[in-house]
Amino acid sequence: GIQVEQSPPDLILQEGANSTLRCNFSDSVNNLQWFHQNPWGQLINLFYIPSGTKQNGRLSATTVATERYSLLYISSSQTTDSGVYFCAVYFYNQGGKLIFGQGTELSVKP
Protein backbone atom coordinates (compact mmCIF):
# COMPACT_ATOMS: atom_id res chain seq x y z
CA GLY A 1 0.00 0.00 0.00
CA ILE A 2 0.86 3.68 -0.04
CA GLN A 3 3.60 4.38 2.50
CA VAL A 4 5.86 7.17 3.67
CA GLU A 5 8.66 5.92 5.90
CA GLN A 6 11.05 8.14 7.82
CA SER A 7 14.32 7.21 9.48
CA PRO A 8 15.66 7.31 12.04
CA PRO A 9 12.63 7.59 14.36
CA ASP A 10 14.70 9.32 17.03
CA LEU A 11 17.99 11.19 16.98
CA ILE A 12 20.02 12.83 19.74
CA LEU A 13 22.79 15.23 18.77
CA GLN A 14 25.28 17.45 20.47
CA GLU A 15 25.02 21.10 19.50
CA GLY A 16 27.16 21.76 16.43
CA ALA A 17 26.82 18.28 14.94
CA ASN A 18 25.44 17.52 11.48
CA SER A 19 22.65 15.07 10.65
CA THR A 20 20.79 13.51 7.76
CA LEU A 21 17.11 12.52 7.92
CA ARG A 22 15.65 10.20 5.31
CA CYS A 23 12.18 9.83 3.80
CA ASN A 24 11.30 6.84 1.59
CA PHE A 25 8.04 6.67 -0.32
CA SER A 26 6.34 3.73 -1.96
CA ASP A 27 5.05 5.17 -5.25
CA SER A 28 5.46 7.97 -7.77
CA VAL A 29 4.99 11.41 -6.25
CA ASN A 30 3.78 14.72 -7.55
CA ASN A 31 5.37 16.76 -4.78
CA LEU A 32 6.93 16.57 -1.35
CA GLN A 33 7.16 18.83 1.69
CA TRP A 34 9.44 18.82 4.75
CA PHE A 35 8.12 20.30 8.00
CA HIS A 36 9.53 21.02 11.44
CA GLN A 37 7.03 20.66 14.29
CA ASN A 38 8.30 22.71 17.19
CA PRO A 39 7.70 21.82 20.85
CA TRP A 40 4.56 23.99 20.83
CA GLY A 41 3.06 21.89 18.01
CA GLN A 42 3.36 24.40 15.17
CA LEU A 43 4.20 22.87 11.79
CA ILE A 44 6.75 25.07 10.06
CA ASN A 45 7.37 24.73 6.34
CA LEU A 46 10.98 23.92 5.52
CA PHE A 47 10.99 22.79 1.89
CA TYR A 48 8.57 22.18 -0.96
CA ILE A 49 10.69 19.98 -3.19
CA PRO A 50 9.42 17.51 -5.84
CA SER A 51 12.95 16.91 -7.15
CA GLY A 52 16.45 18.30 -7.02
CA THR A 53 18.18 20.14 -4.19
CA LYS A 54 17.26 23.26 -2.24
CA GLN A 55 19.12 25.07 0.52
CA ASN A 56 17.96 27.45 3.21
CA GLY A 57 20.67 28.50 5.63
CA ARG A 58 21.91 25.51 7.62
CA LEU A 59 19.24 23.26 6.12
CA SER A 60 19.13 21.64 2.73
CA ALA A 61 16.99 19.00 1.08
CA THR A 62 17.39 16.65 -1.85
CA THR A 63 14.63 14.64 -3.51
CA VAL A 64 15.39 11.85 -5.98
CA ALA A 65 11.90 11.05 -7.21
CA THR A 66 13.02 8.27 -9.57
CA GLU A 67 14.53 6.39 -6.60
CA ARG A 68 11.65 7.32 -4.25
CA TYR A 69 13.49 9.07 -1.45
CA SER A 70 14.23 12.49 -0.03
CA LEU A 71 16.93 13.61 2.41
CA LEU A 72 16.98 16.52 4.84
CA TYR A 73 20.40 17.75 5.95
CA ILE A 74 20.89 19.80 9.10
CA SER A 75 24.34 21.27 9.60
CA SER A 76 25.82 22.84 12.73
CA SER A 77 22.72 21.91 14.72
CA GLN A 78 21.37 24.24 17.41
CA THR A 79 19.11 23.55 20.40
CA THR A 80 16.31 25.38 18.58
CA ASP A 81 16.41 22.67 15.89
CA SER A 82 14.86 20.25 18.40
CA GLY A 83 11.41 18.92 17.58
CA VAL A 84 9.85 16.50 15.12
CA TYR A 85 10.66 16.58 11.40
CA PHE A 86 7.95 15.35 9.04
CA CYS A 87 8.11 14.40 5.41
CA ALA A 88 4.76 14.62 3.57
CA VAL A 89 4.06 13.45 0.07
CA TYR A 90 1.51 14.02 -2.68
CA PHE A 91 1.18 10.69 -4.49
CA TYR A 92 0.00 10.82 -8.12
CA ASN A 93 -2.79 8.31 -7.53
CA GLN A 94 -4.09 9.79 -4.26
CA GLY A 95 -5.57 13.01 -5.61
CA GLY A 96 -4.65 16.13 -3.69
CA LYS A 97 -4.07 14.32 -0.41
CA LEU A 98 -0.84 15.06 1.49
CA ILE A 99 0.32 11.90 3.26
CA PHE A 100 2.66 12.24 6.23
CA GLY A 101 5.37 9.97 7.52
CA GLN A 102 5.66 9.14 11.20
CA GLY A 103 8.35 11.75 11.78
CA THR A 104 11.90 11.88 13.16
CA GLU A 105 12.17 13.27 16.67
CA LEU A 106 15.37 15.30 17.01
CA SER A 107 16.84 16.41 20.30
CA VAL A 108 19.86 18.74 20.24
CA LYS A 109 21.75 18.94 23.54
CA PRO A 110 23.80 22.01 24.53
Added chain:
Amino acid sequence: EAGVAQSPRYKIIEKRQSVAFWCNPISGHATLYWYQQILGQGPKLLIQFQNNGVVDDSQLPKDRFSAERLKGVDSTLKIQPAKLEDSAVYLCASSPRGSYNEQFFGPGTRLTVL
Protein backbone atom coordinates in the same frame (compact mmCIF):
# COMPACT_ATOMS: atom_id res chain seq x y z
CA GLU B 1 1.04 38.22 5.42
CA ALA B 2 -1.04 36.69 8.20
CA GLY B 3 -0.85 32.92 8.60
CA VAL B 4 -3.60 30.39 9.20
CA ALA B 5 -5.57 31.25 12.35
CA GLN B 6 -7.26 28.69 14.60
CA SER B 7 -9.26 28.87 17.81
CA PRO B 8 -9.44 27.81 20.50
CA ARG B 9 -5.87 26.67 21.13
CA TYR B 10 -6.87 24.23 23.86
CA LYS B 11 -10.14 22.52 24.79
CA ILE B 12 -11.01 20.01 27.50
CA ILE B 13 -14.41 18.30 27.43
CA GLU B 14 -16.16 15.26 28.85
CA LYS B 15 -16.95 12.33 26.58
CA ARG B 16 -20.34 12.60 24.81
CA GLN B 17 -20.12 16.42 24.84
CA SER B 18 -19.86 18.40 21.63
CA VAL B 19 -17.06 20.74 20.54
CA ALA B 20 -16.35 23.05 17.61
CA PHE B 21 -13.11 24.38 16.15
CA TRP B 22 -12.68 27.40 13.92
CA CYS B 23 -10.15 28.09 11.16
CA ASN B 24 -9.41 31.15 9.04
CA PRO B 25 -7.05 30.38 6.13
CA ILE B 26 -4.42 32.58 4.53
CA SER B 27 -6.12 35.33 2.53
CA GLY B 28 -6.77 34.25 -1.04
CA HIS B 29 -6.18 30.54 -0.44
CA ALA B 30 -8.99 28.59 -2.07
CA THR B 31 -8.18 25.19 -0.57
CA LEU B 32 -8.66 24.42 3.12
CA TYR B 33 -7.83 21.21 4.96
CA TRP B 34 -8.56 19.77 8.40
CA TYR B 35 -6.14 17.22 9.84
CA GLN B 36 -6.16 15.12 12.99
CA GLN B 37 -2.82 14.46 14.70
CA ILE B 38 -2.77 11.80 17.41
CA LEU B 39 0.18 11.90 19.79
CA GLY B 40 3.26 10.30 18.26
CA GLN B 41 1.86 10.16 14.73
CA GLY B 42 1.88 12.32 11.62
CA PRO B 43 -1.19 14.38 10.75
CA LYS B 44 -4.01 12.57 8.93
CA LEU B 45 -6.35 14.35 6.53
CA LEU B 46 -9.97 14.51 7.66
CA ILE B 47 -11.52 16.75 4.99
CA GLN B 48 -10.48 19.00 2.10
CA PHE B 49 -12.49 21.95 0.76
CA GLN B 50 -12.03 23.78 -2.54
CA ASN B 51 -13.77 27.13 -1.98
CA ASN B 52 -17.02 26.02 -0.27
CA GLY B 53 -17.19 22.55 -1.84
CA VAL B 54 -15.92 19.28 -0.35
CA VAL B 55 -13.16 17.64 -2.41
CA ASP B 56 -12.30 14.72 -0.12
CA ASP B 57 -13.98 13.61 3.13
CA SER B 58 -13.23 9.91 2.82
CA GLN B 59 -11.45 9.77 6.20
CA LEU B 60 -13.95 11.88 8.14
CA PRO B 61 -15.96 9.83 10.70
CA LYS B 62 -19.25 11.22 9.49
CA ASP B 63 -21.32 9.69 12.30
CA ARG B 64 -19.80 12.20 14.71
CA PHE B 65 -17.68 14.69 12.77
CA SER B 66 -18.96 17.45 10.51
CA ALA B 67 -17.33 20.41 8.81
CA GLU B 68 -18.49 23.36 6.79
CA ARG B 69 -17.03 26.26 4.85
CA LEU B 70 -20.19 28.11 3.92
CA LYS B 71 -18.76 31.28 2.35
CA GLY B 72 -15.57 29.74 1.01
CA VAL B 73 -13.36 31.48 3.57
CA ASP B 74 -13.34 30.36 7.20
CA SER B 75 -14.36 26.90 8.32
CA THR B 76 -15.76 25.08 11.35
CA LEU B 77 -15.10 21.47 12.37
CA LYS B 78 -17.52 19.93 14.88
CA ILE B 79 -17.46 16.73 16.91
CA GLN B 80 -20.73 15.51 18.38
CA PRO B 81 -20.64 13.44 20.55
CA ALA B 82 -16.95 13.23 21.43
CA LYS B 83 -15.23 9.97 22.34
CA LEU B 84 -12.05 9.39 24.33
CA GLU B 85 -10.17 8.45 21.14
CA ASP B 86 -10.89 11.89 19.66
CA SER B 87 -8.22 13.35 21.95
CA ALA B 88 -5.72 14.81 19.48
CA VAL B 89 -4.49 18.02 17.91
CA TYR B 90 -6.72 19.32 15.13
CA LEU B 91 -4.76 21.19 12.50
CA CYS B 92 -6.09 23.44 9.78
CA ALA B 93 -4.08 24.13 6.64
CA SER B 94 -4.59 26.12 3.47
CA SER B 95 -3.06 26.31 0.01
CA PRO B 96 -3.57 28.28 -3.17
CA ARG B 97 -6.15 27.01 -5.67
CA GLY B 98 -5.31 23.76 -7.40
CA SER B 99 -3.85 20.40 -6.53
CA TYR B 100 -0.42 19.56 -5.12
CA ASN B 101 0.31 23.10 -3.95
CA GLU B 102 2.35 23.89 -0.85
CA GLN B 103 0.25 23.71 2.30
CA PHE B 104 0.59 26.08 5.27
CA PHE B 105 -0.59 25.06 8.73
CA GLY B 106 -2.17 26.85 11.64
CA PRO B 107 -1.08 26.42 15.28
CA GLY B 108 -3.68 23.71 15.94
CA THR B 109 -6.28 23.05 18.63
CA ARG B 110 -5.33 20.51 21.30
CA LEU B 111 -8.45 18.57 22.34
CA THR B 112 -8.57 16.45 25.48
CA VAL B 113 -11.63 14.25 26.02
CA LEU B 114 -12.06 12.98 29.59
